[in-house]
Amino acid sequence: MSLREPAWRVTTRELESSLEEARGTGDRAASYLLSPFGARMNRVLLAGSISAAEPIGREEPSTFWRSRLSDPLGTVAVTAGSFQPRAMAQLRAAPAGRPALVVGKVHLFRGRGGVGFVSVSAEVVRPVAEGDERATVAETVRQTLDRLDLLERIEHEPSVPDATLRSAGCPAGWIRAAREALRRYPEADRAGFREALAAAVRRVAGGGVAPAPAAATAGLTVTVDRPTAPRVEPTAFDRADEAAFLDLVDEAAEGSADGYADVRELLRRLADRGVRTDRAEAVLGRLEEGGVLEEPVVGKLRRA
Amino acid sequence: MAATPAGEELPEVRLRDVGGGLSAQVHVVGKVVSARRREVVRRSDGGRRPLLFGLLSDGSASVRFTWWDPPREGIERGTILRAVGAEVREFRGRVELVFTWKTRVGPAGPAELPRLDGDRLPLCMVRDLKEGNEGFRLEARVLSVQAKPVNVGEERRIVHEGLLADATGAMSFASWSDFALAPGEAVRISGGYVRAFRGRRQLVLDERGVVVRIEPTGLPELAEWTHRPARPIADVEEEGGGEATTIEGVVVGVLPPSGLVHRCPECRRLVTGGLCRVHGRVTGVADLRARLVLDDGTGAATVAAGREATERLWGITLEDARERLRGLPDASVLEEQLLEAVVGRRLVVRGSATRDDFGLTVTPETIEPAEIDLEAAADELAARLHGAR
Numbered sequence: 001m002s003l004r005e006p007a008w009r010v011t012t013r014e015l016e017s018s019l020e021e022a023r024g025t026g027d028r029a030a031s032y033l034l035s036p037f038g039a040r041m042n043r044v045l046l047a048g049s050i051s052a053a054e055p056i057g058r059e060e061p062s063t064f065w066r067s068r069l070s071d072p073l074g075t076v077a078v079t080a081g082s083f084q085p086r087a088m089a090q091l092r093a094a095p096a097g098r099p100a101l102v103v104g105k106v107h108l109f110r111g112r113g114g115v116g117f118v119s120v121s122a123e124v125v126r127p128v129a130e131g132d133e134r135a136t137v138a139e140t141v142r143q144t145l146d147r148l149d150l151l152e153r154i155e156h157e158p159s160v161p162d163a164t165l166r167s168a169g170c171p172a173g174w175i176r177a178a179r180e181a182l183r184r185y186p187e188a189d190r191a192g193f194r195e196a197l198a199a200a201v202r203r204v205a206g207g208g209v210a211p212a213p214a215a216a217t218a219g220l221t222v223t224v225d226r227p228t229a230p231r232v233e234p235t236a237f238d239r240a241d242e243a244a245f246l247d248l249v250d251e252a253a254e255g256s257a258d259g260y261a262d263v264r265e266l267l268r269r270l271a272d273r274g275v276r277t278d279r280a281e282a283v284l285g286r287l288e289e290g291g292v293l294e295e296p297v298v299g300k301l302r303r304a
Numbered sequence: 305m306a307a308t309p310a311g312e313e314l315p316e317v318r319l320r321d322v323g324g325g326l327s328a329q330v331h332v333v334g335k336v337v338s339a340r341r342r343e344v345v346r347r348s349d350g351g352r353r354p355l356l357f358g359l360l361s362d363g364s365a366s367v368r369f370t371w372w373d374p375p376r377e378g379i380e381r382g383t384i385l386r387a388v389g390a391e392v393r394e395f396r397g398r399v400e401l402v403f404t405w406k407t408r409v410g411p412a413g414p415a416e417l418p419r420l421d422g423d424r425l426p427l428c429m430v431r432d433l434k435e436g437n438e439g440f441r442l443e444a445r446v447l448s449v450q451a452k453p454v455n456v457g458e459e460r461r462i463v464h465e466g467l468l469a470d471a472t473g474a475m476s477f478a479s480w481s482d483f484a485l486a487p488g489e490a491v492r493i494s495g496g497y498v499r500a501f502r503g504r505r506q507l508v509l510d511e512r513g514v515v516v517r518i519e520p521t522g523l524p525e526l527a528e529w530t531h532r533p534a535r536p537i538a539d540v541e542e543e544g545g546g547e548a549t550t551i552e553g554v555v556v557g558v559l560p561p562s563g564l565v566h567r568c569p570e571c572r573r574l575v576t577g578g579l580c581r582v583h584g585r586v587t588g589v590a591d592l593r594a595r596l597v598l599d600d601g602t603g604a605a606t607v608a609a610g611r612e613a614t615e616r617l618w619g620i621t622l623e624d625a626r627e628r629l630r631g632l633p634d635a636s637v638l639e640e641q642l643l644e645a646v647v648g649r650r651l652v653v654r655g656s657a658t659r660d661d662f663g664l665t666v667t668p669e670t671i672e673p674a675e676i677d678l679e680a681a682a683d684e685l686a687a688r689l690h691g692a693r
Contacts, residue, residue, distance in 0.1 A: 003661075003662060003663045004597065004603075004604040004663055005604075006537075006538070006599055006600075006601060006602055006603045006604055007554075007556055007599045007601065007604070008601060009601040045554065045556065045599065045601070086640070086643075101554070101648045103556045103557075103599075123556070123557070124556060124557065124647055124648070126647050126648035128648050131676075131678065132648070132650065134678050135650060135674075135676040135678065135681075136554070136650075138676065138678065138681040138682070138685065139601065141685050142681075142684075142685060143601050145685070145688050145689070169536070169539075171536050171538035171539060171602040171603070172538065172542060173538055173602065173603075174538075174602070194689065197689060198686075198689055201682055201685045201686050201689060202682075204678055204681055204682040204685060205678070205679065205682035205686075206678065206682075
């Protein structure tokens, strides 16, 4: 295998449908996010329009920033921290609502109740001309269709040897990803996904207007019924969310008569900032579990 | 060197036929390809015994030789020797010749070297040639050729470099004599040997090489190679690289050292801190380069762009870069500016690709912006979507 992980061309829809992980072999093994549609991603390249970056956390100056990248199929969070100063600078400088390419590493966090959050930690954020964005969307759709075709071929003929597929022009990494996808997502809705791709094709043709940037409530999360979801360590992204959450708790507590932060008030403020309620509850749950916050009266929060 | 009368009776053999059940003593004529001297200390009495070892070639094969008690001088690269009664040994599965006191070794003239009959040498395909191969015949199309002056020691010589292809693949060649090769010609080549540098194979031809123009039956057309469509990077990587390879992708990064660099005036190696790895303290010569990471979704390759390509991609010249540097407090800003100028660009790169521990590296011949027909792409993709229903 190559030393450098390829940047898989995927749509935001495929990213947010991805809830299975795999680990490479050997020391310094990379981790991969498996999609139901045959991608085995460590790194991705996304094309779409990007929202203005918002600072996350209480530090001044902020060391963690987040934007949202929207393509015709959805939206995904793009983050950059001070450990990637170049990416952070590019993310902050990217003009909001304009076409951009993002290259980065994928992260999956799974909250309580099996809520999956995929984010991309940026390596490169590049504003591009609309033609370049559409060309990359075209490439993404083409490769996505190639992967779907490969999945269908293997599903119909599971015993087809890799060599046959290789000689038909399928990269070895794709064949491996396709076999894993079929095993890990036996019930994936590929027909529905194919239909959704029509929006991306319209974008290639120049129609389908670049999607409204960054309505944060756009489908950012996918909820799946996964009672056995393994506990995952929170990522830097999640910790940044927690920090932002605590800031708000402090703010709300200061402004209230009894010194407690009202949960409903908190959720409303978070919603104003574009954080969905289920997402906010996941963060709240984590903070309570971790002993950072307590709820002595139902609906009232304070720092533990 | 003592002569063995019996040696006169030994018939001369080609180096290719040495070993393989032949008698322990042979009679060969060959040219010294490489030679080094050593002294071996006898354990019994501490006495020193000189020896010379190296490679001997007669055009049919190259064989390692060891010469005990050689003459003090006069044996160097290019010397032609006739050895009567050389002993054949095998070391680590390879045949070797040993010249002992029983062997009669003397100088020989170029005319005494076996004349290679190209038609009787085995025909090899490009795909099957490996480092060290010689004594074969190759039928191929010349894809490109360029004369390049080089310094060999004190001497200034012209080497004709280019690419050859047959139905199985392409490889580079370097000819030290001028066969007046031209792109598009179909040729039969014999008397060459294959060497490899950093995983890239090269057919080397010297004055003993024979080149005959032939009918191009079964050989690829020139255009098939010069207009090859881009291939998935993953495939090229799996094959270990290749000549005249075309890839297309997006620049997703720039690897250091890129931008303004300084090279040793002697060897063109990069100079860091005023020090060349080989020549020590030198005054570096400024140059531009860019090591681009090109990614096509299946894999990634490093494209080692030289000065001209870097100037074109960056949009500034070497002089501009040096001028900019004067106004910058921090030299590394220049590399950032290069990154900003190239990252996200979609490029078609054609050149020779090699693979090593660091992945796939392409030495580009051409770097062009990719041209995408968005309307055609949309139609094609829409048709694929509909076709699936």
